[in-house]
Amino acid sequence: MKSLNIGLIGTGYMGKCHALAWNAVASVFGDVPRPRLAVLAEASQDLAERKARELGFERATGDWRTLVNDPDIDVVSITTPNAFHPEMAIAALEAGKHVWCEKPMATRLEDAERMLAAARASGRVAALGYNYIQNPATRLIRRILDEGQIGEVNHVRLEMDEDFMANPEDFFYWKSEASSGYGALDDFGVHPLSLLRVLLGGVRRVCGHMAKPYPDRPLQEGGRRVVETYDITTVLMELENGASGVLSLNRSAWGRKGRIFVQIFGSKGTIVYDQERMNEVQLYTVDGSRETQGFRTILTGPQHPPYDRFIPAPGHGLGFNDLKIIECRELIRRLAGEKAHLIEFEDGIRIERTVDAMARSAHEGRWIEVAT
Amino acid sequence: MKSLNIGLIGTGYMGKCHALAWNAVASVFGDVPRPRLAVLAEASQDLAERKARELGFERATGDWRTLVNDPDIDVVSITTPNAFHPEMAIAALEAGKHVWCEKPMATRLEDAERMLAAARASGRVAALGYNYIQNPATRLIRRILDEGQIGEVNHVRLEMDEDFMANPEDFFYWKSEASSGYGALDDFGVHPLSLLRVLLGGVRRVCGHMAKPYPDRPLQEGGRRVVETYDITTVLMELENGASGVLSLNRSAWGRKGRIFVQIFGSKGTIVYDQERMNEVQLYTVDGSRETQGFRTILTGPQHPPYDRFIPAPGHGLGFNDLKIIECRELIRRLAGEKAHLIEFEDGIRIERTVDAMARSAHEGRWIEVAT
């Protein structure tokens, strides 16, 4: 397999994360050619050059279209704000590039559908940045489920909470504008939905509720402005597999920093996971004597691949950035035509349609079927 | 204040708990006359006599009406299965007795309304056995809320989970019959609703979903029978105070034994409580330096009354039965005409109406207003 030439658009939160992953993946896994960090695009030439130096890219451009059309580039990492994803992803696909786009696909379902169409038309790989599904802990959960260790799943509860919108006196900024999306639902609700998709499959019907903890916020220039997005969202769900569930999201949850709390109930046991303790899985099964049954805290280790590629000793802890390195390895696997553990546009659109149904359901105050 | 003469109907789970509370309350609190454990009623004279001996009651009867009409009796503890509450409570109230009835009031709302009417007509005290609100931890939460330590509450999540219905191969018994009620919702959902009532007030609108993890169960005599109740219930809520919330119940949740998990989100902090660790309260507030903010685990102690009446040292742990002793002390306070921390029929009916709205909402698949 030849070395891949990488183009990166965006160097914020996830942009840096992509850069670190492309930079580390060959050393961590030891079984793929070292990608060439070829071109970095940012909003201006100056910024792009500075960031290229920092992140180890060879060239820089202030115009992302230059990058997308560079004949040298094999794969384009898109890490800009969500509203830019459709245009960039479609342009890259049309230019014959593989795309690795951060989640969610878009702020409007129709844009996401256009992205899917472009991916299909191009014949290229179009993958999404759902990194939490890459955690060895998540893979362990899937294995526990596949092996039937907790029997048939009949109920699931998903929570995702952070507190970056929790302070009512923080200034109004774009995350409170309707143009940014619905709020917690698409801003980060897609993360637990990606776990749901990978672990338990699709959602059939939903009934959602969205709420604003704070009706308005102060403006930096004085006065106050009405908040247009919903920082809190809760959704009843019926899954395709027949299980019931609930999704609870709150981006104004004081004290929660990166909590994704998952409870999966089955006929023979229960699985619990908390992203804030991402190296642990809680498992209860009905095996053995009643005197000693209990939730066990499993610390991930080399027996939970690909943890072993990072550290040979158990319980030492992977970090958030390591998940993106694993995702990068999966993408490379996919580009080589192998079976990979990834959410591509074909699956990602299912998440977008679920989000769309949830938002409509909340607006209309009734149950809605998810389009398939 | 004179010593109270007590009549107890029922000696199962909560019957024994009442007996222990009446027996201990004077010694624990040291400020009330020792109640006289006068008469115990059970299904037969034999059983009643044996239980009276065990639990320290003076007399025994196989006919609860004898007890209810005994001129000697001041207060009647009713701890029989829920379906019997209305008849017994109304008879006792009509006989001029004070009533201490286990939760919920009844299996049908109209019966609960009749109970309320009887209480009003009698002028007697009619209290319900919502023991979890008596935990010093719960009182601490109320105090934290009252003092505004977490600001204005905007969202709440309540979960209650146990696993006594989790085994799909357990034989069908009355808890799966429709005559026993809706299932998890009234069977134990009223517990978190009692906490909600005491901590945050009433519920305005609800949208519920009820599910059966197992469609049928084996019969002891062979064959299988269709399950008629719902072991899983999830409900979206809008509270009267404007906050949103969700209630999640599962009595087939493997590994959960007495979990009541409460998360209360406010504009300045968050409170978390888990009944399985009933001597702890988790509190996050935005006070102090950002470097050292975090959820603090508060262990209850003498500074959280009436813990001090049980143990002078902090962190040593109250137990489930101690909550009923506190409730008993509150009831005695109420009987003496003092202000007491209790859920009486006047408040209890609000819980029953909320349950009724939740069940109807689930059946009809739509939002429903709670009657006030």
Place this chain on the structure above:
Amino acid sequence: MKSLNIGLIGTGYMGKCHALAWNAVASVFGDVPRPRLAVLAEASQDLAERKARELGFERATGDWRTLVNDPDIDVVSITTPNAFHPEMAIAALEAGKHVWCEKPMATRLEDAERMLAAARASGRVAALGYNYIQNPATRLIRRILDEGQIGEVNHVRLEMDEDFMANPEDFFYWKSEASSGYGALDDFGVHPLSLLRVLLGGVRRVCGHMAKPYPDRPLQEGGRRVVETYDITTVLMELENGASGVLSLNRSAWGRKGRIFVQIFGSKGTIVYDQERMNEVQLYTVDGSRETQGFRTILTGPQHPPYDRFIPAPGHGLGFNDLKIIECRELIRRLAGEKAHLIEFEDGIRIERTVDAMARSAHEGRWIEVAT
């Protein structure tokens, strides 16, 4: 079996705990005659009468010798400060009473030895108030050990920490006087030693270290006084069974309220217990697949007797005071000539001798053999 007539000396922390236990034991267990709370002794007649009323005793006396010599009394509960135990216990035994004495036996080893001699001479039952060994969780641990679930034990760590001496600006009081004993070691170190005794047996050799976190303390009347006791103690141990261990005690440990942390390491697993979460046991065993091994949190329940006598549902939680009720039942069992789970003077003296060796070892800075 006839009903026992009880005399109680002392109504402080543990005095009330004894009174509650004698009052509740028959109702909780349902299989023993109801003890008669006959006589209560306190420092003055007035106080004794008030406390007798509160705690439900029939008679009161300001002179404990009157109680001890009362021909009516069968058992004497001794709950006064440790320095009074020898005189009272010996007098009670010599008067032919059974004795239930709080721990430790005495403040000086020679007094404890005299108590043992008196017990032997009397032929009466002489039991000690080591309540933590009564926890169903502790019994579960013993059972796990007996069944070899963690293999052969090779190492143990015991910690006990509270913070009642943690504030350096609290006034000097008798706990800082040498006459009160060594400090943390005998004040509460005997509690983990009682667990050690019951779970793993005797201690062969020790090497201790005692420290004073604060050299002096303010006096209420002004000025400061040198602290004479040791709030911190740490001891290396070799056990009779060949295992090694360490005991760590700190009664000036801010934030610790009733922590007794136990770690028992064996050739096939590990047990962890924390008294601040007294309804949980942590167990790790090497059974099953490597992928899902982990410490399991076992919540105590009816399957862990005698939890079932208190509550029929699991995970609902016993409290500190419940342990004394269990101890009381064991004492009654012992008085009836049955096999009981108790630490009597014959075993208690082993704990006292271990404490003595630890203190001498700390003073002399060397390893010392424990007398047997």
Place this chain on the structure above:
Amino acid sequence: MKSLNIGLIGTGYMGKCHALAWNAVASVFGDVPRPRLAVLAEASQDLAERKARELGFERATGDWRTLVNDPDIDVVSITTPNAFHPEMAIAALEAGKHVWCEKPMATRLEDAERMLAAARASGRVAALGYNYIQNPATRLIRRILDEGQIGEVNHVRLEMDEDFMANPEDFFYWKSEASSGYGALDDFGVHPLSLLRVLLGGVRRVCGHMAKPYPDRPLQEGGRRVVETYDITTVLMELENGASGVLSLNRSAWGRKGRIFVQIFGSKGTIVYDQERMNEVQLYTVDGSRETQGFRTILTGPQHPPYDRFIPAPGHGLGFNDLKIIECRELIRRLAGEKAHLIEFEDGIRIERTVDAMARSAHEGRWIEVAT
């Protein structure tokens, strides 16, 4: 500052960790020149070449002396088994290279002293791989201590436990040979000692105990061989700052995977840390109302530098490998003549002398002063 040319000796556990750190440090921090991964040395030319390809090194050699004497090389990472450290480090220093050597310095104190002498003579930087001190959590603890938030420290407890030697039926291998060192004490006890050094300073006197959980082990070729090292070690300590402490080590502790449990007790609060939850710090202080005091769980975030260089959002979690990247940045800082947070040979020798005193103390069964 010019780019550094790196030589790496060894590609096992920590060798890969060094390679990943050198590879990532520039991208993560963005403020240092990208190091050149120049030469990799392994036991054979073949292995070296394969590993160089995997880890991104330009050249490879089967002879570490070639690497050490390569005029191109600025810094040598030494990650071979401990017994090789002295020869390699001394050769590298004598060749004028800076050295980054994994911990501990050597298996014998005299070798470590020779290494220190070589470092002094060379005038080069000689740093040790004590990565746990680099955790932002650890730095937060140091800051809390420096600011006096828990007052004056009077007691500390350190535990380090893993289970890689826990199975008594694992075959005998070199870690059970006396030539590998004392056992748990130097194998990993130096890690908590590095934390102790950085957080609280030096150790004055020690009294240790070392134990063998299993006297012998099976040989692969049949039969059994006597174990020569001590998998369990416990040490009483008096620190230079006047505090007392205890160090407990167990590398046969079933279920513990990377536990380093630290409890620091002060006159105004307590700090608790567990390496298995490396993104959390527990802090108890006596500030505020007694009703709401408790241990708070602080999740590390951007407010705890240099967490912010990895992830802009709090509570998302660093991993074990990230600590080495931070250490690498500190080393580069040190090479640039800036103040750095590192344990160099000058400090590392203090840890080695402490280990030596602990081992001698255990062998002689008495307190021993640590050489300064």
